[in-house]
Amino acid sequence: MNQKLSRRGFLKSASLVSLGGTLFNVARAVPAASEGLRLGPGQLFSFEALIERAAAMAKAPYESPPKPLPKVVQQIDYDAWGNIRYRPDYALFANGPSLYPATFFHVGQFFQKSVKMHVLEHGVAREILYRPKYFSMPKDSIARKLPEDTGFAGFRLQESRKRKDWRTQDWIAFLGASYFRAIGALGQYGLSARGVIVDSAEPTPEEFPDFTEFFIEGARKEDQPVSVYALLNSPSLTGAYHFSIRRTEGVIQDVEVVLFLRKDITRLGLAPLTSMYWFSEKEKRQREDWRPEVHDSDGLAIWNGNGERLWRPLINQPFAVTSSFADKGPKGFGLMQRDRVYENYLDGVNYERRPSLWVEPLDDWGPGAVQLVELPTDDEIHDNIVAYWRPDGPARAGNSYRLRYRLHWLGDEPHPAQVARCVATRIGRGGQPGKPRPKGVYKICVEFAGSALDPLWGDSVKAEPVVSASGGTVSGAFIEPVPGTRRWRAIFDLVPTGSDPVELRLYIRGNGDALTETWLYQFRAGPA
Template identity: 55%
Template sequence: MTTSVERRRFLKSLAAAGLILPGMSMVNGARAANEKLDLGDPQSFSFDALIARAETMAKSPYEPPVAPDPEIVGKIDYDTHGKLHYKREFSPFADGSGTYPLTFFHLGMYFAKPVHMHLIDGGTSREVVYTPDYFDMPEDSIARKLSENSGFAGFRLHEDVERDDWKTQDWAAFLGASYFRAIGDEGQYGLSARGIAVNTATSLPEEFPDFRAFYIEPAKSTNAPVTVYALLDGPSITGAYRFYLTRGEGVTMDVEKHLFLRKDIERLGIAPLTSMFWYSEQNKSFRFDWRPEVHDSDGLELWTGNGERIWRQLNNPEVIRASAFGDKNPRGFGLMQRDRDVSHYLDGVRYHRRPSLWVEPLGAWEDGSVQLIEIPTDDEIHDNIGAFWVPSAPAKAGNRYQFRYRLYWQAQNPFPMDKLAHVSATRMGRGGEPGTVRPHDLLKFSVEFEGDILGTLAYGEFPEIVVSTSRGEIVRTKIEPIMDTRIWRAAFDLRVEGTDPVDLRMYLKRGDAPLSETWMFQHLPGIRGQQQG
């Protein structure tokens, strides 16, 4: 599931610059507005036909995409690629035939597989034929040696053409395998989504199926979606996708996917999310970096089919860890960036403004589990966190699936917990009480809760802590309001032996009614920083 160091560094540098790279009109309009834009012959197009094509492909052996001129593409490294800028005069829909202009990414060392780009006008599509003339590039760039129609690496959508800054501001991008991402309501890129996850953290090598072709239909107004169709192909799976991308305060994407399996898949991840978590306040002590926290997301949030709200704090383990949260017809899940305090990051890349990403299932998803994958990392350039839905039934060759869901790229959960307090921080330290000899076999967990419902407690009334552990012993619990804040701190001491993981669970209640979401945490006694100091 992890991406290469180079890919992560490349994407982060583009995002930090406010671009995901510096980067055509309805099909007929493109000719009039961009006389030099080379379009292929018209072809009939429909989503049903794309689905049928994916199903047919699944019945044949996989044929990997061939990178054009591999000796040339292999020399388009990070620095060379950064000098290849799509010319805005060739941007589809910039003539007003659509609301959001489109630009393309060039092929390069880290994005070597060509993706065919098509523009849709009604039931007709035409492919955009690659030429180096579309790009500003240095005279001595090796990219000039690429063959005609070598293809593109991906695309991005820019802001409303009526905006003066549309040429430098984009809001969604599809680049690399089946990865895509969007900005949130604070105008910043962060974590990514993927079309599919195949055999992530299993006994088999992970596969990264590719979007092989895109078919793009423009929005006609700021209230209308951009429609993107995509064809997916990989060694074990094919698929046809339809995305409705809507630009609002953040970005919302409605996704419909039809999947066809060539081979058995050990772990089939639906609606996969990919993020980075290096460290936060609970494990900073053993991370050698000057910043207080470094992460794109700090927790997995779940809204189960039976209505329970759960917060699972993320970890950076020393070995790959997979956690499963069994459910039926989940109401939603997401990798969230709750901590929005800039002083907690002190970093120019704006971690405090990174979007959260929430998945809302549309239709019945039946039995399965939300699975969380946590992979060790020693730097922020690695995507080391994955979360996705895995159906309970085995994923066998010949199976077909249809899923619909909505993705919300925004700062906060689109379905707030109005009647429950939420977790705002998880902290760890030595067990025992101040002014006493601290036992060496006790570890203290301190969890902070915030929410309007806590303000309904009468003076002198304290919530009850309900806490459990998968092993070891809870020695004492304590809850108190933090003076001059609206925060309540719930703390407990844990005594545990050995290095096996410990699954902890806690929530607050008043009488028989819960006052908070459920806090979950996987304590890893073998890791420095998750031990008593």
């Protein structure tokens, strides 16, 4: 990843000319993609030209995206917005040539800014112009008062036209600021990704950059990716994005991004993920909710540059907490949903099917840190978890960043570790059953599963837990099989001291080698 980007020049030819970031119009029909849609004039397009446009914008004052009739849009609340549906017959590529039609979202109370949409074919982009007739809406909908040039809030890709249900089934959506999300291998939406993070969990308000324009290039074959290009803008930075998206067992996205900073940024987060974690078996409070667990993700997995596998269970913290995992050239990280047992949720919203999302760098990101932000929440409607890569060095005005990475929206990690993985964290009072429980002592139980632990069932491997703590004392550590399973668990007592949280680290070692990934946890005495 180059923090200082040497700007690339335009392709100098008679067929491509640029001035001030705006491409000259060209006469080009796009009949296959545009049936029923009103399109603007054709403009030659390239990713390099989009990068140059973002670079030029970064040197100019910030202009906010348009907000059509805010007093009207503010009245399109969640229920009213849900009753406004895009008509599939007006889908982009409804009749080809792309296999995956695109449909569009209406503006509303929670998505008030207009985003420009373009269809891209053969290097020519044409804007898709909003028309009320594209949407079905109740006769008394307040949205009918909006003007003809209102614009769209976002878009989604429908399943292949070869499927009879493509009109009702979608697999990836870009909607709101720089947020986007996709279904995983289990056919369910869950957590989201974002274009970039600007000052999350800082004393000053967080900034939410916007994707202001999209350029959609379809895929004519199932083994071809859909290409989506995006322009990003905010008071602090601009950016150009290329998403190469494949519909596989889940969804795979190759992302190339170039960012230009207008202003100094205190906390710049790249390849960010955002999710929800309320509670699980390790920390549920009495009578808080009737369900056993509620979360879109249950842990942060990291494969660091040294090859070590780390697992950090998520925590519903009492206040905003940022944890930093220093690294150099990471191999990957992600927010995972490992618990796939329906009985552990008992909810019809399919938490057990929520996707895991893994970030795989496609070039050397150099030194930096994976950072995890955990915010408190008392309801499942709030995303309170953020993970991202923070490069070393100050993020100063004038800096540019270019990086490539792959997003895996799947049911599990795309590159499974050879060691056993953590499958449960359980915390309770210390001491022994049937005896008075000592005050200030906590028992920690961490369960692992995987074929790397199979030798423990014989006598050939001498295994032990390796536990360390940043404070307090650890005692009585041992391992044992979990009855009725092929799992093993490590158990120890912790006596924290002082008011600071205790950073815990644990893995199982056998014959000198790590048999499990390394479990990390930030322990706070008292309620979780």
